[in-house]
Amino acid sequence: MDKARAKAFAGTMIGVMNGGALALMCSIGHRTGLFDSMAGMDPSTSQQIADAAGLDERYVREWLAAMASGRIVDYDADAETFVLPVEHQTLVTRAGGPLNIASALQNMALLAQVEDDVVEAFHTGAGVPYSRFPKFGAIMAEESAARYDKALISEIIPNIPDAVEKLTAGATLADVGCGQGHALLLMAKEYPNSTFTGMDFSAEAVTHANERAKELGLDNAHFVERDAAQIGEIDAYDFITTFDAIHDQAYPHQVLEGIHAALKHDGHYLCVEPKAESNLADNMDDPVAPYVYTMSTMHCMSVSIAGGGEGLGTAWGTQLAMQYLADAGFTGITTHEVRSDRTNTHFVANKN
Ligand SMILES: C[S@@+](CC[C@H](N)C(=O)[O-])C[C@H]1O[C@@H](n2cnc3c(N)ncnc32)[C@H](O)[C@@H]1O
Structure with a gap:
């Protein structure tokens, strides 16, 4: 047993877990318009960001915590403010057009909805029809x-x-x-x-x-x-x-x-x-x-x-x-x- 390899793989799997979680949060950031709102804002509090996006502050604050710890937005702990760095904006906002990966991440939520069907299909070899992907x-x-x-x-x-x-x-x-x-x-x-x-x-x-x-x-x-x-x-x-x-x-x-x-x-x-x-x-x-x-x-x-x-x-x-x-x-x-x-x-x- 190669302990270094095992340790490295633990890091890989933690990255997978965090990546999967952040994929869903990025999809939410896209659908709620949070990324688009933040792209036009200076460092702001969760209340200011929630107001700008017309959303509930408590949910926005929790989402921001995931985004900040995931290094997708920058966080100033002293000022308790968050900002979407300009270098990240193309990849998560509608303005990025085909480069907007947050839009593509909606697919992760879509696939999660049919996980039971796919698990069943692994046993039966049957397919999952288009009708299961509304x-x-x-x-x-x-x-x-x-x-x-x-x-x-x-x-x-x-x-x-x-x-x-x-x-x-x-x-x-x-x-x-x-x-x-x-x-x-x-x-x-x-x-x-x-x-x-x-x-x-x-x-x-x-x-x-x-x-x-x-x-x-x-x-x-x-x-x-x-x-x-x-x-x-x-x-x-x-x-x-x-x-x-x-x-x-x-x-x-x-x-x-x-x-x-x-x-x-x-x-x-x-x-x-x-x-x-x-x-x-x-x-x-x-x-x-x-x-x-x-x-x-x-x-x-x-x-x-x-x-x-x-x-x-x-x-x-x-x-x-x-x-x-x-x-x-x-x-x-x-x-x-x-x-x-x-x-x-x-x-x-x-x-x-
Ligand atoms: C991956 S989507 C691409 C849709 C579109 N071309 C685009 O780029 O947005 C595949 C499309 O093919 C359609 N499709 C799949 N099988 C088909 C079939 N046998 N006959 C007609 N349409 C079919 C689906 O309903 C779906 O709209």
Whole structure:
């Protein structure tokens, strides 16, 4: 027994315990607007911070104690004041956009809600269906909106051959697994001469997306409730996109084949998927690998299995994705890194 190793591991596990606890507190800090309020404040008392955020002081004081001891906010014990250092603000406030990790930490609370289901699934091998994650759509939409507001039009669309030119002139684009439709609506606004179709099997997401299109007065965008494994259209679109919507499919081969069939000859497919290598050994030094595999076990893999599928997992990775795209008939597959979307790989593939 290596005592030094045991001692070091005790430190690791205490870090895990504190990290898990702080993840929930950061999620609360995000949802209550506490981080956003503090970003505009000089060192302040718990009462001043609670007043600024419109919250109960006793709860805010206890939250601040966790934040201070967790070194997320600075604490002046003499003055009994707290401040969110400017260097920390981007990573925990809405102003940070896609860099706001506090927003992503809402996922930890989401996963905790299905822990009983996942434990049961370890025994039975069954999945945990989407219906067990009632808040998933809203959290996903918030996270992806921050990312795509920043990068979709300026960085991502230009990676697709001919897309800027054709969409400006007037083309057709479908987004499969569109969720609440934010990405599609951004494109519909930017390219008014083009027609955009969003598809998702969540009736709630589709209703939300259609209502949003109406509010924004975007007649060139509409959303339909459809299973991605049964697109059922042939040579219909100039472009098809999927944003984080293949790895959790029950039948990813079928979905990719359907996308290939639905594209026009010379059409292009943008497939955005979580950045990972296909082998665990190659992900060992990825700083977010434990988070990715956790999301996979407790959501992405398990919703796929619940649909009777193969349970690809969040970290199915670049090599396997390239293989699946080629198997579906795509050619000229390239990968792109996007500065404002560091957690995803962007695959661009052609139909010819
Ligand atoms: C991880 S979310 C991504 C949502 C959206 N693209 C975004 O980036 O915010 C995956 C989406 O795929 C949808 N989805 C999963 N399986 C599907 C299927 N078989 N058919 C249609 N939609 C599906 C889910 O309802 C969910 O909205």
